[in-house]
Amino acid sequence: MTREAITDRLANGDVLLLDGATGSELHRRGVNVSKGAEPGKLGPWSATANIDAPEVVRAVHEDYLRIGVDVLTSNNFWTSAARLNMVGLGSEWERYTRAAAEIALAARDAVNPHAYVAGGIAPPVHGDLRSEFLDQTRVLTDAGVDLMLAEYVGYLHDFAVAVEAAGSTGLPVFLGVRHVTLDGTLQYGDSFEDLARELRSLPVAAILLMCSSPPEISACLPRLRDAWDGPIGAYANIGYTINPNFGQPGEQWHLIDQETYGPERYAGYVREWLAMGVSIVGGCCATGPEHIAELRKLIPMRAG
Numbered sequence: 001m002t003r004e005a006i007t008d009r010l011a012n013g014d015v016l017l018l019d020g021a022t023g024s025e026l027h028r029r030g031v032n033v034s035k036g037a038e039p040g041k042l043g044p045w046s047a048t049a050n051i052d053a054p055e056v057v058r059a060v061h062e063d064y065l066r067i068g069v070d071v072l073t074s075n076n077f078w079t080s081a082a083r084l085n086m087v088g089l090g091s092e093w094e095r096y097t098r099a100a101a102e103i104a105l106a107a108r109d110a111v112n113p114h115a116y117v118a119g120g121i122a123p124p125v126h127g128d129l130r131s132e133f134l135d136q137t138r139v140l141t142d143a144g145v146d147l148m149l150a151e152y153v154g155y156l157h158d159f160a161v162a163v164e165a166a167g168s169t170g171l172p173v174f175l176g177v178r179h180v181t182l183d184g185t186l187q188y189g190d191s192f193e194d195l196a197r198e199l200r201s202l203p204v205a206a207i208l209l210m211c212s213s214p215p216e217i218s219a220c221l222p223r224l225r226d227a228w229d230g231p232i233g234a235y236a237n238i239g240y241t242i243n244p245n246f247g248q249p250g251e252q253w254h255l256i257d258q259e260t261y262g263p264e265r266y267a268g269y270v271r272e273w274l275a276m277g278v279s280i281v282g283g284c285c286a287t288g289p290e291h292i293a294e295l296r297k298l299i300p301m302r303a304g
């Protein structure tokens with residue numbers, strides 16, 4: 001089927017609902033997303049689930065699709081060779097990358113063919129961002145994703161590199177900016193004007209603040225709105241934090257708190273963000289289907 005270009009949807013003023021977390025939701029459903037992790041150092045996180053537990057990845061995707069999300073994010077956060085190498089699977093990165101895309105696309109085709117699948121990739125932290133993003137983007141585009149979500153980017157010098165590499169095959173690129181602060185700055189103290197300057201003349205379809213607490217996003221969205229004319233969005237980390245006791249057998253590297261920001265409280269923040277002019281909302285770490293279902297009520301569904 002033909003889907004209207006997502007950039008046209010945004011240009012028409014539509015508000016789009018993203019899914020919620022995948023990695024922490026897999027963790028919540030009992031999947032080991034801490035393979036290769038050590039105290040202070042996370043491995044490839046949810047990437048291994050694409051081969052270890054594909055049916056659970058698919059179930060998470062399908063739950064979000066049934067709620068009515070417009071955009072599903074594939075489980076490609078750390079399917080890069082550099083991250084999979086931490087568990088000796090670096091040479092199999094393409095298999096893990098493609099599997100994640102295929103699971104997301106199959107879920108979409110089965111539940112809601114109108115939804116878009118975003119290939120969601122993150123900087124490998126250790127490794128070359130440009131070459132890893134070029135590799136991931138090539139495989140994800142070939143698999144058939146509709147857009148790229150270059151997320152969890154934080155260093156000022158990484159923004160343009162990430163957008164260019166994720167856009168190298170011609171798909172629209174959403175940029176996800178991590179860990180913004182209550183002071184209204186980017187993670188390392190840069191301003192939103194700095195960010196906009198880095199991205200000047202690059203084809204970025206939307207900028208989203210992500211993996212930050214709801215109050216941090218509320219503090220920064222007005223700054224982003226002032227600095228950047230294009231579509232903006234937000235999806236918060238509501239409570240996925242490092243487990244201080246990590247290291248015992250069977251434990252996961254993170255702890256999940258879904259109580260501090262329950263679905264209704266989180267939806268209250270999102271309502272505020274919609275009033276600030278965002279047109280893309282969803283959830284990052286620790287959000288689950290219950291949170292996204294609450295957000296669905298805030299956004300009018302498009303007829304047809």
Ligand SMILES: [Zn+2]
Nearest residue numbers: 211237284285
């Ligand atoms: Zn997150």
